[in-house]
Amino acid sequence: MDKKWIGCAPGNCRVGRPAGFKPDIIVLHSADGSLADASVRYNKSGALQSMHYAIGNNGEIHQYVLEADTAFHAGLVVNPEAELIKQRPNTNPNFFSIGIALEEPLLGSPTAAQLAACSNLIREIADRWHITVDAAHVLSHSAIRASVNCPGSTIDIISLIATALPDPAVNLVAGKQLGLLSRANLRSRPSVSAPVLRVLDAGSKVEIVSFTVGDSVSGNGYWYQDKDNCFFWAGATDRPNPQVLATSNESEADTDTMALGDQAAAVGTGLVINRSRFRLPAGQFFPERPKKDLIVLHFTAGSSAKSAFDTWIGDAQHIAAAYLVDVDGTVYEVFDPAQWAYHLGVKGFNGRLDQRSIAIEIANVGPLRPAADNPDVLNWWSPRRGQTESFGSKYCDKAQTDKYMQTSYRGEAYFATFPAQQVQAIRLLLNDLCGRFSIQKTLPPTARQFERDLDFFQSYSGIASHVNFRCDKWDIGPAFDWAALGIANAHGA
Structure with a gap:
């Protein structure tokens, strides 16, 4: 790529990197003005501020500091969100990062030329220093210093990562x-x-x-x-x-299946998985591989696996489950279960519960309510077209007793049941995951199975459901055929 060398004033950067550090992350910033303003600022004696690169609205790239040297761009750490920064609490991030600033857009949004140049520069730097191009290694300045809004909401880092990847x-x-x-x-x-x-x-x-x-x-x-x-x-x-x-065969993509885990063992149990249809791109989940000792079951509160996936794809919040199980029993792997994404929504644990758990999202609409205009019809929460109220879409008639269970749980009286083929697929998937990750194949103690108890479940190992971590959730609830899993409850009060 063409770059214009500008340089910076002595004292605004450091020659080399201390203690053998090398670039491990790329940090994106706002240039706080124009490209010309950045050049003046970094060349002002005593500013103690610099950047490796800045990119103009027209895609022009200026370089101020050699990549092998240390620029002063991200040294102040305040409530960091980035895991690599948390893992090095006493280390200046300037020592192991490369800083890229983006000229402030003229009309509120970055230009296509600027974004393309940034994406290509990220790819080039990553290749040169063997940096993984994902959300853990390409960061916003605000992920290191929470007190700044840098580079700002107009820069979609997830999209930059995706376009930087040689897919x-x-x-x-x-x-x-x-x-x-x-x-x-x-x-x-x-x-x-x-x-x-x-x-x-x-x-x-x-x-x-x-x-x-x-x-x-x-x-x-x-x-x-x-x-x-x-x-x-x-x-x-x-x-x-x-x-x-x-x-390879696009016409069969919706039904393409592959054996999970050990090929012979997976085929023997009848477990198959579709790894092609609902697959999140890199950058929308976290690449770390923490130890797994927990599996958490969710339902989608929607009518299909696709409805859940559509809410995750392109979302920068890293919310997803490793697996989707559709109504017909098809199992989809969304990302490698050894990695992780947010799925519990529990505050105060800094993602620790999400990291140690594997999430399985089951297609099921959840709680049902009698229709306002016909008490013999049960509706689910999704409104019909043109309506705004919830529970506006028909799910079944009350006469269809195989489709729901009537029971009182967390303020609701009716819940959609789970088809036998879906329960069977979940049973096989749980058996496989427990075996592959050495997770205890056990359900919570009977007295706690449908209760929220963070004191207990933050250290519990085995199979749990979302209700064990949130009192405002129903998944997967009492309408699931728990006995069909053939898994015993753990002992304990």
Whole structure:
């Protein structure tokens, strides 16, 4: 990449890196003004401030400090969110980081040229220093110093990470045709703020050349690129997840299955998993591999596995479950269960409970309520089109007693049951995970199985459910056929 060497004043950086440190992370900043302002500031004697690089709105890159030297850009640590900073509590992050500042945008949003230059620079630096390109190693300044809003909300670091990754799937979708399920705006870049170049009607067929991650719409951050270099949102198509198009046999992508774990053992138990349809890209979960001693069961409060995945894809909050189990019993691996994402929503533990646990999200609508206009009908929470109130969509008639259980639990009286094929898939998955990760195959003590008790469950090892950690949740609740798992309850009060 072309870079313009500017340099900085002596004393505003340090030659070399102390104690054998090398760059392990890349930190993104706001330049607090224009590229010219940054150059003046870093060359002011006694400023004690510098950056390795700054990128202008036009994509121009200025360099002030050699990568092998230490720039003064992120030395003050305040309530850090980044795990690598927490793991080195007495170490100046300048010693093991490279700083990149982005010129403040002229019209409120960064330009496509600036973002492309930043993405390419991240990739180049990462290759040079063997830095993993993910959310643990490409950070905002605010992840180190919580008291600053830097580089600001207009910089989508997750998208930068995604575009910096050399995703081999990108090269496998060229020439494939997609069908549009709704009208699609073709834009100059993958952003809802980009100019609309033309509009295609529902039912149209479009040949694509690539895909990327851009603005998230309804939870999906994927965008396709056509032959005319126009971008359109993947959620408007019959293939909202481009990874499916990149499978060896795209027509079978929805049913592609692979054995979990040990091939022979997995086949023998009948457990299969789909690793192609609902797969989160790198950067939307954490790459660390902490020890696992807990499995937590959730339900989606939605009608399908897809409804849950659509809320995770493109979300920068790293909320997801390692597995989705659909109504028909299909098991989807969303990311490697040895890694982790937030799924419990429990405050005060700094993610420790999420890190030690494997989350399984089960497609189930959850609590039901009699319809306001017909007490013989049970509705679930999702409103019908044009309505705003909850519990506005019909789930079943009361006469369909196999579809629900009537029981009083946490203020609700009716809960959707789980199909036998789904329960069987969960049983097989639990058996496999407990075996692979040496997790105790046990349920909570009977007296605690449906209760929240953080004092107990923060050290409990085995299989639990979301209700054990949150008093405002129902999942997975009393309507699940717990006995069908064939797993005993642990002893204890």
